[in-house]
Amino acid sequence: MSLAGKDKHSSGSGFRRRLAEMLELPKEVVFNLPVIQALGNEEISVTNYKGLVEYNEQYVRISAGTGIIQLEGVRLILRQVTAEHITVSGRVKKIEFLN
Amino acid sequence: MFLKLLNFIRGYVVVAVSGFSAERFINLAARRSIYLWDAVRDEGRLRISCSIKGFKLLRYCSKKSGCKLRIVHKAGLPFILFRYKKRRFLMLGFAAFIGLAIYLTSFIWLVTVDGNERLETKALLDKLAEMGVSSGNHKSGLVLRDIERALMAAFPEIVWVNLDIKGTRARLSVVEGIVPPRPVETGQPCDIVAAKDGIITSMATELGRPMFQPGDVVKAGDVLVSGEVVVGSDEYGFTSYFVRASSVVLARRYYEYNFEVPLAYVIKSFTGNVKRNYGIILFDRQLFLENSKSPYLNYDIVSSENRLHFGEDYPLPAVWFENNYREFIPITVRRSLEEAKIMSRTIVNARILRELPVDTEITDMEFYYVVDKDVLYVSAVVTAVENIGVQVGLGRPGPAMNNEQ
Secondary structure, X not given: OOOOOOOOOOXXXXXXXXXXXHHXXXXXXXXXXXXXEEEOOOEEEEEOEEEEEEEOOOEEEEEEOOEEEXXXXXXXXXXXXXXXXXXXXXXXXXXXXXX | OHHHHHHHHHOEEEEEEEXXXXXXXXXXXXXXXXXXXXXXXXXXXXXXXXXXXHHHHHHHHHHHHOOEEXXXXXXXXXXXXXXXXXXXXXXXXXXXXXXXXXXHOOEOOEEEEEOOOOOOHHXXXXXXXXXXXXXXXXXXXXXXXXXXXXXXXXXXXXXXXXEEEEOOEEEEEEEEOOOOOOOOOOOOOEEXXXXXXXXXXEEEEEEOEEOOOOOOEEOOOOEEEEOEEEEEEEOOEEEEEEOEOXXXXXXXXXXXXXXXXXXXXEEEEEEEEEEEEEEEEEOOEEEEOOOOOOOOOOEEEEEEEEEEEOOOOOEEEEEEEEEEEEEEEXXXXXXXXXXXXXXXXXXXXXXXXXXXXXXOEEEEEEEEEEEOOOEEEEEEEEEEEEEOEEEEEOOOOOOOOOOOO
């Protein structure tokens, strides 16, 4: 992941970043970042996602502000799907950020 | 748990999504804020749950994403209700059942009284029934506090009362106190009047003018001690003043008891044969489940009752009872004359205890017997000495003391 901000999945320009840090604004709102919550290895909840890219029992790919979040596991199911967040449960082995 | 219950009440549909991109279908649905849950990949197809409302919107998503939708399972209350919608009479019966249950539980079916020791339960129940608290009465419109107050007024023995209607049971709890003696009307002049006939044996007069002497025969209603005390007389008449007469007037009285003691009597020898008979009392009607006739010629009935309850607070107007017919063989036994005479004394003593005032002194008892074939005729004369005087107001107005002027 690039830190310079040239990439389209980056977290915004240097000025916006400094401003957000100065004003202590919530970054997920300012930079449109996903919030990933993990309950052990059995439930991963992604808030502020863009869309579901792929879903099967082994892989769940979710596109978000930073790129694609790939979850790898066994017998994964989509526990909840709403416009704001998506909850995946099962036995999760890996959480990867793909760009 | 809670979410599952909510989903059940609102109803949901499990659909199978098949086609090129089920993910695209999910994204479209999520964008349209259709709530989806429990998505499972199942041999290439996707099985997913959504609400009934959401399902109607899913049609559009399936068309746009080129996926096929198939309903796998409908679950939840709306579908169950829909299934019974056509069975109109079942629903009607169900509604009638609930309505009837509500209607019937708005009555009082059982009234219980507790806490009374000297007051009779029946007297309390009668008074309650008078005010609308009885089996079969509607419980609405009863002002319990007013009824309590009325009970307190009707029974001065009650010092605390609580009436509570819970379900179909009305429970009256009372606490009895000791009735304070009626306040003595001091100052009000009165006579001592004979309550019964008798021969005076002694008079101990504290206040008042005695009208009789020991040895005199008096009749009920005679004034024994007058409250009018004469203090002087002249040509114009008497001068007197009135007092509250107070005297203990003992008189001898005779009581005669005539009765018979059978010399032959029957005892029951139970054979051990018992026939059970069950039945139910609905309201006040007895319904036997079997023939209520006894198979035996001579029998005793021992019955037990059990009120039917619908939970603790909902007694029903039905009592389950069991009658036991116990067969016996009557055996005639004879008692001797001596035994019969002893028995006659016991009977007389029991009647004296029951019928005569407590402070009565028994001075003599005489027995006269006539023996018949199977019966001993007894005539007992009891001589008793008792207080026959009662205070009776003069019935005429007047100052407590004197009218000298």
